[in-house]
Each structure stands twice: as structure tokens, then as C-alpha cells.
Amino acid sequence: MALRKTWAVALFGVDGALVEIEADVRKGGLPSVQLLGLPDTALQESKNRVRAAIQNCKEDWPASCVTLALSPAAMPKTGTSYDLALACAVLAGAELVPPHRLAGTVLFGELALDGRIRPVRGLLPALLTARREGMRRAVVPADGLAEAHLVEGIDVLGAGHLRDVVAWLRDLGELDRRPPPDAEPPAEDDAPDLSDVLGQPEARWALEVAAAGGHHLLMVGPPGTGKTMLAKRLSGLLPSLTVPEALEVTAIRSIAGDLSESATLIRTPPFVAPHPSLSIPALIGGGTGLARPGAVSRAHRGVLLLDEACELGAKRLEALRTALEEGEVRLARRDGTLRYPARFQLVLATNPCPCAPARDLDCQCPPQVRRRYLGKLSGPLLDRVDLRVRMRPITAMTVQAGAEPEGSAAVRKRVENARAAARQRWSAHGWQTNTEVPGPVLRREFALPAAATALLDRGLEVGAITARGADRCLRVAWTLADLDGRDRPDAEHVAAALEFRDRRAA
Incomplete structure (x- = not known):
């Protein structure tokens, strides 16, 4: 012994x-x-x-x-x-x-x-x-x-x-060390294509900007206007994950028990769309003893769609604040404190009111009911959402000759070029996208001329935006410049970024 x-x-x-x-x-x-x-x-x-x-x-x-x-x-x-x-x-x-x-x-x-x-x-x-x-x-x-x-x-x-x-x-036999056969990666054609969505030019542009810079997005509009369809196509516009990112995503899926026996490295950005009835532990992570990853972690390096966002309730939505700001969640439980990465793109989709008519003129909700409904999206939460867009009602189901909707492949190409420009610019700092850049860096090392930020300064002066909102406007402006092939944003890019934060869109 x-x-x-x-x-x-x-x-x-x-x-x-x-x-x-x-x-x-x-x-x-x-x-x-x-x-x-x-x-x-x-x-x-x-x-x-x-x-x-x-x-x-x-x-x-x-x-x-x-x-x-x-x-x-x-x-x-x-x-x-x-x-x-x-x-x-x-x-x-x-x-x-x-x-x-x-x-x-x-x-x-x-x-x-x-x-x-x-x-x-x-x-x-x-x-x-x-x-x-x-x-x-x-x-x-x-x-x-x-x-x-x-x-x-x-x-x-x-x-x-x-x-x-x-x-x-006992040296009487050997264990299996043969690597499994390589699994075929999922074909890109299987992803929903952007050409399936009719109309909505402003929402399409917002989706492209969100994909190019990694920004969060809010879409408000009546049912049936394509909010969910657009959100499901965002992950198809994102570039494939790098090897370190793929290891992070695959590790989270392994902890959650979502990997199959023929597991391969996950190279496509994940898309997670939980039901509005999910609990806070299911959203953020939780469980008895040591907590397990929630929806925000399973959407790491991908897209988290919260459809019918106002139906989730204020408590669930407010629980997202730390994850949106820090890119991770820390769960304190009886057996210890855990850390799960949660750097995802949030897409919020909601109706403008409970009755949700096809046209605003047909709404039967009193003004206080509409305010209470959209009030579930609090100011601090909306302050962390870079892009807000109002959806248009669909007016025609036919596509005119020569006006075929643009597909995902063309948009993905522009997104990849914009991301490559951002990656080259921030490579010395270790950042991949514009949304990861801290505000102090944008204001000091990469400060824009006063003429370019005059409108932004005016918005801060009159209280139209907060300091956090101004930083997010600068990040969106850099993304717009990358999409235009410019070296740095000008006044038009800053104005367009500020317009994306128009409170009337919510």
C-alpha cells in the first residue's frame, strides 16, 4: 500500500x-x-x-x-x-x-x-x-x-x-489517440439572406453599420414589418471567428453541454434568440451551486436577439447593463464567483405600443399606456444602444424590375472591408472593432477636429445626449468612415451617428 x-x-x-x-x-x-x-x-x-x-x-x-x-x-x-x-x-x-x-x-x-x-x-x-x-x-x-x-x-x-x-x-494495451475525421463546416448558403426582406432601407443600413462596427441595435415598428427577419440575418453579415474567438465560443458551448459528439471548432458567430418568458438566470446565467452560462454568454462573439423586448419586463432588461458595458458577467453564488465572457451584439425588437396596429393612426392606446410600454426600455439601457431605427410599414409586396433587394454577400463584403480597416487601425491596442475602443482613447489619441464634433458638443450642451452617448456616437462615426473608405470621420459622419441616437426612433 x-x-x-x-x-x-x-x-x-x-x-x-x-x-x-x-x-x-x-x-x-x-x-x-x-x-x-x-x-x-x-x-x-x-x-x-x-x-x-x-x-x-x-x-x-x-x-x-x-x-x-x-x-x-x-x-x-x-x-x-x-x-x-x-x-x-x-x-x-x-x-x-x-x-x-x-x-x-x-x-x-x-x-x-x-x-x-x-x-x-x-x-x-x-x-x-x-x-x-x-x-x-x-x-x-x-x-x-x-x-x-x-x-x-x-x-x-x-x-x-x-x-x-x-x-x-499496466502497459497491456493502448488507448485511442486517433483524431476524428474533419467535419464539414456549415455552408454559408444555409444562412438566411438579406434579399428576403422587402423594403426597409433605413433598417438595412442600420444593420450594415451594426455589423461593421459591432454596435447594438434597437428596431421599433408595427408587427410584420421585418424586425425579426432583419435581426436573424445579422449573424450572416459578420465575418468568421478567429481561432482564439472560436475557442472561446466553443468552450462556452462545452460548459453548457451544447456540443455534439462530432464537435468541431465553431467558426460562425452564434445567434441566440431566447423566448420573452425566460428568467433572469436563463438570461444572465445562474443555477444552484456554481452557475452555468446564460443566453448572454452563449451569444458571446455573436448576436443576442431579444424579440418583443418590452414583454421581457424591466428587471430582465436592466440585468443586461453590466454585460453590455464590460463584455462579461460575474455571478456570485454560494460556492464561489464565476466569470463568463459576454461580448455580444444586442438586437432589441419591439412594437411601439401594446395594441401594435399596422398604422400609427389606428392605435387605440392612450398616451400614458404607450409611454409606460416603451418605458420598460429605460434611459440607462437605451444609452448603451448605439443605433435606433423606426421601421416603415410595407406598402408593396412586389419587387419592381431592376430593384431587386441587395443580398447578404454584397453587404458582407463591405462589412469585411470596414472591419479590416478598423482592425488595422486598432491592432497596436489589441482591439478588433470600433465598439471595443474606450471613450478616452477616442477623445485624446484619436480626437477629431472641433469642426467635426461641433454638433456633438451642441448635443451635450443642451442635454440631448449623455457623455456615454457621445462616446458611442464617436464609435459609430468611425464605423461610418470605415464603410465610406475614409481615414477618419468628418462632420457628416458625426451628424449621421447622432441621428441614429434620435430618441424619437424609440
Whole structure:
């Protein structure tokens, strides 16, 4: 009998920490199993799962006192991904398997009672943590092998049963290390095309500006005018994700349990459109113990559409403020504080009033009812929305000859050119889009001439916009200049950006 150790990873949001599992198997004393290190209920029950799995694999469970310690001891441990590491620690401590292959190896997997290794959530961010901590090798469930191979720089082995891992530790067999076949990326033609939307020239232009600069957008108009159709086509105008961005998005999907067995790196910007009846934890993130990502995090690097926004209620909408400003959410729960990235483009779509007639002249709502309805979109929230547009009623269902609506491909090309210009300009600072640039930088290092900002200064003087609103106007002005192929905005670009913030549009 000996003291042996294995390795696992504890996840806290998208962040992880390496966990050292020590197994002390003593010769004397009454047979017992103690699990130390702040395990939650699911992890505490792993003692019984591990014992049954080892015995059903025709291995001997030590008839002595077994102490399992998970370090750092003061850090809460949750979930069932520790089962395989615990089983290997017990077998090594009982000297049933040699320990040489456990050095530098991190193990993941939930054990069934018959020894099968089941997949676990969060495999991708856990492997990124293991690689960062210098681990050389990882043993993962066979069903998670495709996801595990997304991480480079660490030797990944797949196992479907505890017997396979025991044979590998005894040098009697090898684990699966074959990378899965490359999956075909989804065709761009499958995305909804902008040519499907009739009319709405102002909304189309606002959508293009939003895609080019990463700006938030509010569309107000009667039902059936194309608000939802336009919003669903925004993600098709965005460029593909870079490799670091794709890893972030895929890691969040892994934690949420949304990845399939044939997982591939997600290179297309996500589009998330929750139902208006969703709860605040479903929107921001939450749950008992350690919280899981919500809709704002699942839309990271993509688009979050809140259709019928005024039906969500003020509390849900106000919960978005921090995420819009900081690009992440921090969830304080009983077991700790988690951080989830949430740098998304918000698209709000709403009717102008509860009765929502096709024409404003047919509205039956008293003025106070309209004010109360749109008042759910508070001033501080609207101050964080860069673009506001009023939708026009559709007046014709036929398309005139020579007036075919412009498709997504042509708009995407202009968006890519504008984003390339912004990326080149801000590359020294590490920013990708105009919306990420802090206001002080725009006012100092990239200050515009007084003639260009005269209208903006006038708006601040009369109280038409706030200081935050002025910064957002400057960001939109830089985006408009990028779309025009200019080196810097002029007075016309600033005026157009200020017009996008017209309160009458809301």
C-alpha cells in the first residue's frame, strides 16, 4: 500500500484550476472511504460509483481505510468529472496498477457502475487549463475525443471503459489517440439572406453599420414589418471567428453541454434568440451551486436577439447593463464567483405600443399606456444602444424590375472591408472593432477636429445626449468612415451617428 496521486481539473465558469487527487490506502484500520476537499453532493457520491466500477471490472477494492484528498482543499469541487481520476488514484494507491503513466496525466470522465466512462461537460476549457498548467497528457471519454482534439499542445487519449485505462496503465494495451475525421463546416448558403426582406432601407443600413462596427441595435415598428427577419440575418453579415474567438465560443458551448459528439471548432458567430418568458438566470446565467452560462454568454462573439423586448419586463432588461458595458458577467453564488465572457451584439425588437396596429393612426392606446410600454426600455439601457431605427410599414409586396433587394454577400463584403480597416487601425491596442475602443482613447489619441464634433458638443450642451452617448456616437462615426473608405470621420459622419441616437426612433 502506498500514497499515490492523480490529476483532474475544477472549472469555475470558463476558468479552471488543476486539482491534485491524493489516495492514501492504509493496511490497518476498518474498511472505509473518506473524500476530503469540499466535494459537492454529486462528487461525494462518486465514492460509491468508483467502488462499484472497480469491482465490476474484476479488480480488488482495498479492504482497508482509503482516504482521498482533493487539493487545493479550500476550493469547492463540483460535478462528476473526477470519477476516473479517483478510481486510478485508488488502484495506484493499492498497488494494483503501476503509477509511472499517471505522472503528468490529467484524467476526465464519469464512471458508470459497470465501468463505462461517460462524457462530461466543459472538457474543452478543462483541457486548456491542463495545458496551461504544464500537463503533458490527458485521458478523456471516447465520446469526447472530437472535442478534446480541438486543443493543441497536449497528447489526448480516449477511453470508453475503465478496463481500457487499467490495461493502459499496466502497459497491456493502448488507448485511442486517433483524431476524428474533419467535419464539414456549415455552408454559408444555409444562412438566411438579406434579399428576403422587402423594403426597409433605413433598417438595412442600420444593420450594415451594426455589423461593421459591432454596435447594438434597437428596431421599433408595427408587427410584420421585418424586425425579426432583419435581426436573424445579422449573424450572416459578420465575418468568421478567429481561432482564439472560436475557442472561446466553443468552450462556452462545452460548459453548457451544447456540443455534439462530432464537435468541431465553431467558426460562425452564434445567434441566440431566447423566448420573452425566460428568467433572469436563463438570461444572465445562474443555477444552484456554481452557475452555468446564460443566453448572454452563449451569444458571446455573436448576436443576442431579444424579440418583443418590452414583454421581457424591466428587471430582465436592466440585468443586461453590466454585460453590455464590460463584455462579461460575474455571478456570485454560494460556492464561489464565476466569470463568463459576454461580448455580444444586442438586437432589441419591439412594437411601439401594446395594441401594435399596422398604422400609427389606428392605435387605440392612450398616451400614458404607450409611454409606460416603451418605458420598460429605460434611459440607462437605451444609452448603451448605439443605433435606433423606426421601421416603415410595407406598402408593396412586389419587387419592381431592376430593384431587386441587395443580398447578404454584397453587404458582407463591405462589412469585411470596414472591419479590416478598423482592425488595422486598432491592432497596436489589441482591439478588433470600433465598439471595443474606450471613450478616452477616442477623445485624446484619436480626437477629431472641433469642426467635426461641433454638433456633438451642441448635443451635450443642451442635454440631448449623455457623455456615454457621445462616446458611442464617436464609435459609430468611425464605423461610418470605415464603410465610406475614409481615414477618419468628418462632420457628416458625426451628424449621421447622432441621428441614429434620435430618441424619437424609440
